[in-house]
Amino acid sequence: MIIIGNIFILIGTAFLCLGALGLVRMPDVYNRIQAGTKATTLGALSVLLGVAFHHPDWLPKILLIALFILLTSPVASSTIARAANRAGLRPFTIPTNVSEEK
């Protein structure tokens, strides 16, 4: 049980790490939000699952935390994206002529 839990926590932290890497590599705010939201949601859920394997009696509370993360995390990122859109930020697009030149 402990080992399975550790594996899930490891996967979760790996996804969180990828999310951080995505924040650095992506070209504009929308893509950064994308990388951040998805990776942190699944990463947090996976860590929670691992904790549930460590302490099975915490399962109901962990379910509740997972539910709130699933509800709030996309709302938060949508709100940031909406604010960026209203501030007039255009999304990054790959310039077509550059890719043709190559």
Added chain:
Amino acid sequence: MTTSDTPQTRLKKTRQHVKRFNHQVSAQYRKIDIKNEPRQRRFVIATLSLFIIWLLLVGTLSLSEIVVGLIVAAFTAWLSSEHLAILDHLKLNKMTPIHVLRYLGVFGVALLRANLDMARRVLSPRLPINPALVEVQTRLKSPLGQLILANSITLTPGTLTVDIIGDHLQVHWVDSTPGKDLKQATHAIAESFERHLQEFLE
């Protein structure tokens, strides 16, 4: 009530009062009709969901916890039922839990795919993205349905809900190669969720 009443008539009058009162109470109870009265319907839904959250939070099934939880949940739901118009659009019947579970399954698979997809994009040295803002049309009319649809779109592969205007969702799409116009984007992004959400939402 005049002073000339004998005790017998007074007793009789009191009995009539009690009878009328009982009749009114039972009429009130008969009025509880969760199909047609939105406030009572909201009250029942809110009480049940708050009670489930309470049970998850306390994590035990002892009698005292259940009783306190029911009382608190019912009181909170009663206080707030006037403002919970968002719950009016749930379609409740015997099949609802099955539809919700099926939707959660689809959603979970999409969430996993979203993460693997994002990991692949972030890790590959070329950074294979082709982002664009596209519009998606939804058939869901209710605010709750649009909220859940927007959340699902945000958490699924390569898409992020930016804004909702009427029944059009603005979506930021990392890989917009399947097509940028309304019909193609709707088909690629929203339709599978919409089909499942429509089973239990308007």
